[in-house]
Amino acid sequence: MHREIDRAARIYVAGHNGLVGSAVVRRLQAAGFKNVLTASRQQLDLRDQGEVSHWFKANRPDYVYLVAGTVGGILANSTRPAEFIYDNMMIHGTVVHAAHEYGTKKLLYLGSSCIYPRQATQPITEDQLLTGPLEPTNEWYAIAKIAGIKLCQAYRRQYGCDFISAMPTNLYGPNDNFDLNSGHVLPALMRKFHDAKLAGAKSVEIWGTGSPMREFLHVDDLADACAFLMENYSDDSHINVGSGLDLSIHDLAEKVRSVVYPESELHFDKSKPDGTPRKVLDVTRLRDLGWAPKVDLDTGIRSTYQWLLDQQEVMNTPRGMQTVQVDG
Ligand code: GDP
Numbered sequence: 294m295h296r297e298i299d300r301a302a303r304i305y306v307a308g309h310n311g312l313v314g315s316a317v318v319r320r321l322q323a324a325g326f327k328n329v330l331t332a333s334r335q336q337l338d339l340r341d342q343g344e345v346s347h348w349f350k351a352n353r354p355d356y357v358y359l360v361a362g363t364v365g366g367i368l369a370n371s372t373r374p375a376e377f378i379y380d381n382m383m384i385h386g387t388v389v390h391a392a393h394e395y396g397t398k399k400l401l402y403l404g405s406s407c408i409y410p411r412q413a414t415q416p417i418t419e420d421q422l423l424t425g426p427l428e429p430t431n432e433w434y435a436i437a438k439i440a441g442i443k444l445c446q447a448y449r450r451q452y453g454c455d456f457i458s459a460m461p462t463n464l465y466g467p468n469d470n471f472d473l474n475s476g477h478v479l480p481a482l483m484r485k486f487h488d489a490k491l492a493g494a495k496s497v498e499i500w501g502t503g504s505p506m507r508e509f510l511h512v513d514d515l516a517d518a519c520a521f522l523m524e525n526y527s528d529d530s531h532i533n534v535g536s537g538l539d540l541s542i543h544d545l546a547e548k549v550r551s552v553v554y555p556e557s558e559l560h561f562d563k564s565k566p567d568g569t570p571r572k573v574l575d576v577t578r579l580r581d582l583g584w585a586p587k588v589d590l591d592t593g594i595r596s597t598y599q600w601l602l603d604q605q606e607v608m609n610t611p612r613g614m615q616t617v618q619v620d621g
Contacts, residue, residue, distance in 0.1 A: 295525050298326075298356060302398075305330040305354035307339060307388055308361025313403060313461075315468045316516035317358050324520065330354055340383035342390065349391035357400040358519060359388050359441075367430050367500070367568045369475040374433040381437035389444050393454050400456040401523055402445050404438040404531060406508075406572055407431045408460060416575035419460070419533055428569040442531050449529055457526055459519060462535035462574050465593065466512035467600045479509060482546055483598055486553035496558050497550070500565035503543030508573045510536050511588035511597075521584045535574035536586050552594050 298304075304321060308314035309331035321329050330352055337348050339361050363380035370377055385402065392400045409417045410425030422442070427435045445456035463477060470476040471484045482499070489497045518534045526532060540548075546559050588596075 300325045301327055302355040303328045304356045306358045312469045312512050313360040316512040320516035320520050342387045345387040346391045349395040355398050357392050357397050359402045365475040366477040370431040370434050378433040378437050385441035393448050393452055402441050402458045404460045406462045406574055407435045408438050411569050415571050416573045418575040430568045458531035459522055459534050460531050461515050462508040462510050464510055464512045464515055466597055482549045486549055489557055490554040496560045499546050499559050499561050501567040503561050505542050505567045506539045506571040508535050508539040511593040514586040514588050518584055532578055533574040533576050535576050537576045539573040552598050
């Protein structure tokens, strides 16, 4: 089913300042969409149903990319469980409900690959959802994300809403969170190698054993997949979005080292958690629909590091930006 979206349609990107939302906005603008709607946190608290319903009533989006959320890496997930479960459950609840109330034609909800059981068979097919216990380091976030999928299905079943869900693998790219405590592994490592290079430090600390396996997708590929799904997917079931390729954290660290600071050495801090041992998505369904990623990991690491360097240059100029957006 291919249904081309009118380039004049009103399209709301919830979470437009984050890693994913900013990429979706770039993608939509590049495709010629003229009415891309956004609202800052100051303008609209997505956890507040009254505010969200009011905003939908005033702005009447035809299509919604629900890519907002409180997100973070393994440490943030395990130390801020209340924020991760509350914020995400509320954001999904308010936006999905308002989209139904005010006649949104289609909504795409973005989950995460951490919704799957810790011991899922690899690569992970969509039908493994709710077949076993979750990884404890991110179960709060995962429960909220699972509730979001079910929310879309429930509104589809009861009210006939065309609400779909996509589950992306680990993402990276421009506007990522480069904070060492709250960020995910790829931006955190990039920043650690970069800081070590500036400080002339030899050794860079990698959390855990380095043996966990992770899959990565550049956020521009994810944004492209989201736009593709809006026009080509309309199913009750969620759909995986990934590259289908994984590597160990050790190998990832080697790649980042070779781009950022080849003279450094890796030091593994085994007192830090490894998290789930392996997490690679089965992307057969998406590939069968005709979509595949374009950015390979080596190219993506190089271009993201260049983006980080450019940002720092902007920040270091007197009239430059003072902050880098850090979360979704
Ligand atoms: P996860 O995919 O939900 O486990 O989240 P992360 O991206 O935060 O972590 C992925 C893996 O990278 C885990 O095994 C971490 O222990 C490991 N890792 C190694 N160094 C770092 C680091 O500096 N920051 C983060 N966030 N993870 C790291």
